[in-house]
Amino acid sequence: MPSTRTAALAAVLSSAASVVAAFTSPAVTSSATSKKSTTSIYSTVDPSVVTKKEYEDICGVNFDDRTLSDRLKKTSYLYPKHVEVIEDFEPMVNEMVDKILLETGEKAWQPQDYLPDLAADDWLQQTKDLREAAEGIPDEVFVVLVGDMVTEEALPTYQTLLNTFEGCDDPIGTTDSAWARWSRGWTSEENRHGDLLNKYLYLSGKTDMRAIEVTIQHLITSGFNPGARKDPYRGFLYTSFQERATKVSHGNVGKVAKEYGAKDLQRICAKIAGDEGRHEKAYQSFCTEILKRDPDGLLMEFGDMMRGQIVMPAELMTDGKDAQLYENFSAVAQRLGVYTAIDYAEIIQHLVDHWKLGELTGLSPEAEKEQEYICRLPTRYKKLAERSMNKKKDDEVELNSFSWIFDRKA
16 A cells, blocks of 8 residues: 555656646756747746647636737626727727827927927027026916926826726737727827926926926826726716816916917927817717717716816825915916816817707607706806806915925915
8 A cells, every 4th residue: 555655646746746847937947948939928838848728728828919918808897888889989999090199209299399409509508598488487377387297297197097998998008909009199199298398397497396296206196086987988078178178278378478478388388289189189089989879878977977077187286295286276277367167167068069969869868867967067167167256356366385486476
């Protein structure tokens, strides 16, 4: 009996050794050092011992890069109907990638195109010109410009958000689906905005860049929750609104800068606003396609979102000192007319008109109620905004200090 047990144990150990050897890096397995593998499992599995088919049978997975994206696709969703709808118009998204997004690389505009060239012989004069123009810009304008820049610099948070929309994610980072290509292309274009504004502010010498950098880090760390709930319908409703709001804000800062003779800043803001305008059209087109296929579904989500109002992406901004930094920044933007409660109401009106929500027919009773509610909102909000703004005109303006401008008040 002992000899039988010994033989059996030896057989088990021999088999285990073979398995261990198979899953040992070829770098430390002498028998495999001369052999190469074209699969992505080569670093952990020796294909001379365990074949690809045997590995799949044992582990139940395939690590071939070509099939990884398909394997990572979810098979169950919180919103299966919504995913089915957006998958139905994916060919249109491919067109948007080609038509809305600009060419990347050499043909695309870059931040450096709008800034002094520090490698040029006259770099010092170029920089002096920028600083002289910036000198005439009031602190209030710089506060709003910094707030807009901080919002743009939190871009990692926004790409993360896009990847939470069911059916629109990029599971491996290089997925070739239309939605993944859109997400990466959109992000690459948006990335230029924060870069450009950041460098402009640095060269202007008018702001405390370290305080601004602290604010950016806080905002990215804090994140934000727009209430999308992983639902692509809610996600595209939010981006349809937010892209237009950002366009309005950048465009108005540019107009104010022009009034103070800062034509370079006006050009910068106009360029960024142009990008936001193109992106706005794309997201609103996505919602148009959803309305063609599921008007009830989109109206129900839109109505629910508007009852909670649209959350601004920089709502959680802080410099570590001012707990009311976002509110104080927003108050300055409101006083300057850069982004106001009336703009909020007008964006809702634009979406109602653009999607022709009042003309939709064949809706369920529940969706008809939401249709009526949404279509009445712009007028209601505008009246409230005008009343609020008129009251604030009569109130004494309270100035607040901002670390972004070396604790000066604005």
